[in-house]
Amino acid sequence: MKNVLTKIDKRIINWFNVLVLLGSLAIIVSLSYDILTVGRYRPDSQMTLNVQLAVCAIFILDFVVRFWISPRKLRFVFRNFLLLLFAIPYMNIVHYAHAEVPHEIHYLLGFMPLLRGGYGLVMITRWFTRRSATSLMVSYLSILAAVTYFTSLIFFVAERDLNTGVKSYWDALWWACMDLTTVGSNITAVTPIGKILSFLLAAAGVMMLPIFTVYITDRVVNSRSRAAGQTSVPASSDPASGASQGEA
DSSP: OOSSOOHHHHHHHHHHHHHHHHHHHHHHHHHHHIIIIISSOOTTSHHHHHHHHHHHHHHHHHHHHHHHHOSSHHHHHHHHHHHHHHHSOHHHHHHHHTOOOOHHHHHHHTTHHHHHHHHHHHHHHHHHOOSHHHHHHHHHHHHHHHHHHHHHHHHHHHHTTTOTTOSSHHHHHHHHHHHHTTOOOSOOOOSHHHHHHHHHHHHHHHHHTHHHHHHHHHHHHHHHHHHHHHHOOOOOOOHHHHHHHHHO
């Protein structure tokens, strides 16, 4: 059994990284189109079902190929099993089986591929970055942007008809940005889902925003260290120079 990935394996993984990125974008665009044009998420619409089935097929194929070429298969399954669960097209199974499920579960199942898509975006973002510090920073920025956007979409769907402060999606996006920075806005959640999102978004901001301070501090310290190294020139140790100075 091979212990390292070959060049062909790495090329295959890179191609599937691109497919996962495109699939993640397709899921996000499909969900955003429903919410921003219709005003609600329709997980059982034919367009959404078709997009989710195609994208979930890509996600599952990506998992199978990575498992096949992975030198440590058990470790790979242990670390990526949750992603496989997110890649299953639950809504298509429920739709074609004509199964009766509670409305809350039906609603949550529609967002499962979106979670896999969000993780795919973060994974691809790290793939495009090289430096470890920059990679970490870009990953956190991607996570913050994804959390803010997805939370604003869900908040808009949940609060749109019940909250007088949420008249358009831009109100929900303003609420999400202000809540993430813990500044707060004049929009207060009135639904249970909105209140839960308010708490989770504020908690995410408290935990993740200090990363910016750490990153900026690290960059400043590194810049000063490089500047100090360039300005400190060692004294000349040329014997001839010393002899000339002695004769003078």
